[in-house]
Amino acid sequence: MTPEPYTCDLDQDTETILKMYLFENVLNVKDIRNNIVQGKWNCAAIKPSLILDKFQVAVAANRAVVAEKTQTMVTRTPYAEILYNLSLTKNISQSLSKFGIEKGNNLLVCFLVKPGKDDCEEIVNQIDGDMCQISDLHKFTDMEDLKTAYKLSNLTEDVDLLDLIVSRMVTKNFVSY
Structure with missing residues (x-):
């Protein structure tokens, strides 16, 4: 049985659905990265080691599609905007290098699907790796x-880590961490 992608409706006005696939043991990471950088593939490839929960990505994706609709994107594509929104830094290249894939063999692939345009399957079929259940995402997270x-060094035990991360992501334009 092939694992199903995680899907999530984003802002209603954008008519966009987020689809996420999780892969491990990927053998063609360099080709995937090149296809994304060259604009051949419309998707974001994220390091799953920096993702605590799929909600974190959904928030970043929602901010990206809203920015695209309102023409306020900081980056060139909504997929780069997802990576930028995941990061605390306002530096685009640092955001892309920190959250985007370079090496490693695990990845989280995100698609923004609009009505009548869904090329996810074509791209997913070209990824040479093992597709995993999105519920296994926590197994890939590197807490350190x-x-x-x-920048979460001095935390107490009773802090909701996901809430703190998402709050920091969405307030990076107002607060310096």
Whole structure:
């Protein structure tokens, strides 16, 4: 049985659905990255080690499609905007290199699907790796890297980490961390 992607409706006015696929043991990471950078593939490839929960990506994707609709994107594509929105930094190249794939063999692939335009299957079929259930995402999270990326060094036990991360993501334009 092939794992199903995670799907989530984004802002209603954008008529966009987020689809996420999780892969491990990917052998063609370099080709995937090149296809995305060259604009051949319309998707975002994210390091799952920096993702605590799929909600984190859904928030970043929702902000990206709203920015695209209102023509306020900071980056060139909504997929780069997802990576930018995941990061705390306002530096685009740092955001893309920190959250985008470069090496490693695990990845989280995100698609923004609009009515009548869904090329997910064509791209997913070209990924040479093992597709996993999105519910396994927590197994790929590297807590030390995550805490470093979101500057979460002095936390108490009773803090909801996901709430804190999402709050920091959406307030990066107003607060310096």
